[in-house]
Amino acid sequence: MSGHVLALSGGVGGAKLAFGLARVLDAGQLTIIANTGDDFRHLGLAISPDLDTLMYTLAGLADPIRGWGRHEETWNCLEALRQLGGDTWFRLGDRDLALHLERSHRLAAGESLSAVTDGLRRRLGITAEIAPMTDDPVRTKVRTDQAWLDFQDYFVRRRCEPVVREIAYEGATTARPSAALQRGLTGHTLRAIVLCPSNPLLSIEPILSLPGVRSMLAARTVPVLAVSPLIGGQAVKGPTAKILRELGLAVSNATIAERYAGLIDALIVDEADADFSAPAGMQLLTAPILMNCAADRVHLAATLLAAADRLR
Amino acid sequence: MSGHVLALSGGVGGAKLAFGLARVLDAGQLTIIANTGDDFRHLGLAISPDLDTLMYTLAGLADPIRGWGRHEETWNCLEALRQLGGDTWFRLGDRDLALHLERSHRLAAGESLSAVTDGLRRRLGITAEIAPMTDDPVRTKVRTDQAWLDFQDYFVRRRCEPVVREIAYEGATTARPSAALQRGLTGHTLRAIVLCPSNPLLSIEPILSLPGVRSMLAARTVPVLAVSPLIGGQAVKGPTAKILRELGLAVSNATIAERYAGLIDALIVDEADADFSAPAGMQLLTAPILMNCAADRVHLAATLLAAADRLR
Numbered sequence: 001m002s003g004h005v006l007a008l009s010g011g012v013g014g015a016k017l018a019f020g021l022a023r024v025l026d027a028g029q030l031t032i033i034a035n036t037g038d039d040f041r042h043l044g045l046a047i048s049p050d051l052d053t054l055m056y057t058l059a060g061l062a063d064p065i066r067g068w069g070r071h072e073e074t075w076n077c078l079e080a081l082r083q084l085g086g087d088t089w090f091r092l093g094d095r096d097l098a099l100h101l102e103r104s105h106r107l108a109a110g111e112s113l114s115a116v117t118d119g120l121r122r123r124l125g126i127t128a129e130i131a132p133m134t135d136d137p138v139r140t141k142v143r144t145d146q147a148w149l150d151f152q153d154y155f156v157r158r159r160c161e162p163v164v165r166e167i168a169y170e171g172a173t174t175a176r177p178s179a180a181l182q183r184g185l186t187g188h189t190l191r192a193i194v195l196c197p198s199n200p201l202l203s204i205e206p207i208l209s210l211p212g213v214r215s216m217l218a219a220r221t222v223p224v225l226a227v228s229p230l231i232g233g234q235a236v237k238g239p240t241a242k243i244l245r246e247l248g249l250a251v252s253n254a255t256i257a258e259r260y261a262g263l264i265d266a267l268i269v270d271e272a273d274a275d276f277s278a279p280a281g282m283q284l285l286t287a288p289i290l291m292n293c294a295a296d297r298v299h300l301a302a303t304l305l306a307a308a309d310r311l312r
Numbered sequence: 313m314s315g316h317v318l319a320l321s322g323g324v325g326g327a328k329l330a331f332g333l334a335r336v337l338d339a340g341q342l343t344i345i346a347n348t349g350d351d352f353r354h355l356g357l358a359i360s361p362d363l364d365t366l367m368y369t370l371a372g373l374a375d376p377i378r379g380w381g382r383h384e385e386t387w388n389c390l391e392a393l394r395q396l397g398g399d400t401w402f403r404l405g406d407r408d409l410a411l412h413l414e415r416s417h418r419l420a421a422g423e424s425l426s427a428v429t430d431g432l433r434r435r436l437g438i439t440a441e442i443a444p445m446t447d448d449p450v451r452t453k454v455r456t457d458q459a460w461l462d463f464q465d466y467f468v469r470r471r472c473e474p475v476v477r478e479i480a481y482e483g484a485t486t487a488r489p490s491a492a493l494q495r496g497l498t499g500h501t502l503r504a505i506v507l508c509p510s511n512p513l514l515s516i517e518p519i520l521s522l523p524g525v526r527s528m529l530a531a532r533t534v535p536v537l538a539v540s541p542l543i544g545g546q547a548v549k550g551p552t553a554k555i556l557r558e559l560g561l562a563v564s565n566a567t568i569a570e571r572y573a574g575l576i577d578a579l580i581v582d583e584a585d586a587d588f589s590a591p592a593g594m595q596l597l598t599a600p601i602l603m604n605c606a607a608d609r610v611h612l613a614a615t616l617l618a619a620a621d622r623l624r
Binding site for chain 1: 355356357382385386388389390391392393395396397398406407408409410411413414416417420431432435436
């Protein structure tokens with residue numbers, strides 16, 4: 001099969017599947033749209049955690065243990081910053097800093113986040129297109145038992161400790177989907193759309209909340225598949241399970257299926273969750289969805305694409 | 313003797329004498345005013361080369377070989393920036409970056425350069441006051457045989473290769489001397505004013521060109537002493553000799569004396585230059601002015617202060 005694949009992704013889990021898709025597809029056949037709701041400014045730098053994780057993962061530069069930032073990283077700037085009394089709660093590695101400096105500098109010079117990202121991913125030798133969901137500011141905010149918090153404040157500084165009551169995507173209703181996202185959703189040569197195994201509420205729904213995206217997705221004629229971020233009622237990584245519970249949602253594929261109802265044709269769950277019954281109108285597919293190594297990522301991507309082609 | 317000492321300084325040579333003065337004087341007895349004509353923005357960062365060199369030198373963090381930046385430095389951010397296609401002609405070390413990030417961040421938040429500098433030097437354990445000559449932007453520009461160039465463009469990117477025709481201090485006539493400089497020049501407990509062995513045209517005259525500074529200096533009742541940046545008709549470091557020649561000035565203490573005529577009571581030259589005759593109204597003092605180690609710096613500072621006290 002030929003044709004283009006559009007993947008919507010958050011950070012770590014989504015980036016692993018995106019890596020697999022990039023390995024399975026030819027250059028020019030994959031567009032990865034990153035959530036930018038987690039973006040923020042820190043020490044004057046424009047930081048885009050999900051775009052960064054995608055770029056580092058696809059370029060083979062990601063740290064496999066830490067789950068964020070670059071491998072073979074050093075922390076000398078951070079250590080010096082600590083001595084100067086600067087903010088060090090967000091851990092910026094020396095090599096990672098280069099990306100933030102270059103992006104911030106180009107944004108300040110008037111380039112769009114899409115243009116900057118495209119330039120950077122090319123310099124990193126990534127052949128898949130990587131683009132932000134929008135060039136406009138969208139900021140995920142978390143209402144907790146304490147206060148409304150910026151996402152990175154909640155996620156990194158407070159280590160997801162406050163109890164989550166509500167999540168909002170500030171700016172989403174007026175932000176314009178990026179050119180890559182619009183092209184991906186309306187292009188005629190599309191083969192499939194993939195919702196990567198990221199947290200639906202924190203990573204995928206910010207993208208879906210942009211004007212027109214849900215309706216374009218609902219109107220699509222190509223298969224839309226989602227991969228669950230849960231295995232055996234637990235999140236593979238991150239605070240997904242805790243947040244679902246705190247919002248009164250079951251930590252189960254039923255919740256994932258409900259969030260994506262009407263938007264996807266098939267949900268791929270882990271083989272361990274084969275007893276799950278998908279709601280009407282949604283196919284259930286099982287596959288090993290834990291991606292421990294590059295081979296796992298490639299295997300899941302190939303399985304997903306084969307399933308998409310059967311759904312056409 | 314007690315009383316306060318005000319030192320006007322550029323980078324390397326000036327910082328060495330400032331280090332010596334800080335060792336000889338008690339805490340609270342020394343104010344060092346830095347030239348900020350070399351300041352510039354790079355990758356969105358506010359960089360103040362002379363303030364940085366002064367802080368690193370007085371904190372014992374300066375690299376003794378390179379003559380700029382921090383010792384035990386690493387260059388991982390710069391290397392990553394090179395991979396991303398970023399500007400790398402100005403070499404920012406990983407540890408050095410912290411200072412620029414923190415300063416830029418605080419300036420953007422509305423703090424003055426004076427306030428930021430005072431906070432940073434205290435964090436670095438420096439008891440001498442270090443302050444910029446002004447909180448307003450002054451930019452040294454160099455007219456060369458090619459074009460008017462920003463100073464760092466001339467100095468670092470083009471390695472002082474273009475021929476200098478003219479030097480200007482953009483913004484100097486409207487910039488306000490910093491509070492520390494005004495206090496230093498008009499304070500009643502002043503013991504001496506020192507023009508450090510920096511390039512007169514690039515480091516000291518930008519300070520002198522600020523409104524009121526020359527007249528306040530001329531009206532002072534305390535001794536003003538300058539240390540020559542030349543030894544045996546050569547600059548100890550940097551492009552001073554080349555620039556003097558290109559501007560049609562002799563590379564000699566006569567030129568230094570002429571630049572400072574009417575402003576200083578005494579010029580300290582190296583023992584190797586004892587045959588120099590100072591102009592009328594200016595005392596000539598000789599001392600070993602090459603500062604290869606901490607002891608040299610302390611010795612020159614002590615010699616200078618003793619001379620100043622004799623001049624009172």
